[in-house]
Amino acid sequence: MSDLLxxxxxxxxxxxxxxxxxxxxxxxxxxxxxxxLKTHYPEIKACILPGLWLAQREYGGHLDGEAIxxxxxxxxxxxAEVEGVATFYSMYNVAxxxxxHKIELCTCLSCYLCGSYRLRDLVREKLGIGHGxxxxxxxxxxxxxxxxxxxxxxxxxxxxxxxIGPLDETSLLALLEKLRNTxxxxxxxxxxxxVQVHLRDTERVR
Numbered sequence: 001m002s003d004l005l006x007x008x009x010x011x012x013x014x015x016x017x018x019x020x021x022x023x024x025x026x027x028x029x030x031x032x033x034x035x036x037l038k039t040h041y042p043e044i045k046a047c048i049l050p051g052l053w054l055a056q057r058e059y060g061g062h063l064d065g066e067a068i069x070x071x072x073x074x075x076x077x078x079x080a081e082v083e084g085v086a087t088f089y090s091m092y093n094v095a096x097x098x099x100x101h102k103i104e105l106c107t108c109l110s111c112y113l114c115g116s117y118r119l120r121d122l123v124r125e126k127l128g129i130g131h132g133x134x135x136x137x138x139x140x141x142x143x144x145x146x147x148x149x150x151x152x153x154x155x156x157x158x159x160x161x162x163x164i165g166p167l168d169e170t171s172l173l174a175l176l177e178k179l180r181n182t183x184x185x186x187x188x189x190x191x192x193x194x195v196q197v198h199l200r201d202t203e204r205v206r
Contacts, residue, residue, distance in 0.1 A: 013087065014065040014094055016079045022069050029205045030058050033195060034074055036203035044075055048085050050198045051075055052092055053191050061187035062097040093187070099134045099141040101179045101186045104158040108147040116155035119172050120144065126176065139180055141187075160186030161193050 017023075026034070037050050051071045052063060059067040063086050072082040086092045093102075103123065107116050123142050127135055134141045148163060150156045156165030157175075164175060179186070196204060 014063065014068055014083060016065050016083070017069050022073065023066065024070055024073070025066070026054070026058050026070060026074070030054050031074075032205050033199060033203070036200075037198060038075075040198070045077060045081070047075055048077065048082055049089075050195060052082070052086050053194045053198075056092060057188055057191035057195060060097070061093055061185055061191065063092050063094045064097075068094075095132070096134070097138075098187050100139050101159055101182070102141045102143065103176075103179075104143050104145045104148070106146070106148040106150070106154070106156050106158075107144045110151040111148075111155040114154040114166065115168065118169065119155055119157075119167060122169050122172055126173070140176075160190040162186075 034047070034051060034054055037047050037054075038044060041047050048071065051074065052068075055067040055071050056063055068083050068086055069079055071077075072079045075082070086094050105111075105116055105119060105123070107120070124130055127140055127142065129135055129140070129142050131142065131144045145158070148156055148158055150163045150165065153163060153165035155167055156163055157167060157172075158164075159175075159179065167175070
């Protein structure tokens with residue numbers, strides 16, 4: 001079993017940095033995007049969700065205490081309020097730094113009946129990791145998820161913004177090889193695409 005952090009295993013919540021130690025890491029692009037997003041909402045706290053997606057992009061796919069604190073600082077909210085939002089939604093990566101590519105395998109009924117557990121076993125065999133674990137080289141994180149609402153493509157996985165299926169053992173191995181040779185993080189790419197969806201065409205920073 002991997003000695004890395006597992007989902008479902010007791011772990012510390014993201015730790016807030018001391019205010020005097022906070023290092024702001026948002027790029028100029030991110031700052032401009034956040035300022036634009038603030039104008040979309042009647043109350044600034046409504047900007048926490050897109051602000052967290054910005055932070056997930058800027059911090060390499062992981063919302064650690066520093067990332068959460070920066071969102072709180074830039075939105076003038078408390079750390080506890082922003083952390084409460086970040087830890088509520090599973091699409092925010094607060095538990096640990098994910099790999100470059102996060103493979104989310106649907107294990108609900110349709111996918112189960114179509115062979116998702118065979119794919120699960122193959123992932124465990126080829127990558128040496130189980131649910132919620134990351135490979136030692138930092139390339140892959142594997143998670144088993146509830147219904148992805150793509151039963152017509154069962155068994156299906158989500159990688160970044162893509163639903164890929166139906167998969168069998170051969171096509172899954174081909175997918176893993178393709179991802180291994182893809183240097184761009186699909187985790188960071190997904191965060192950026194969600195940010196862009198929130199912005200008007202005139203607000204996107206080129």
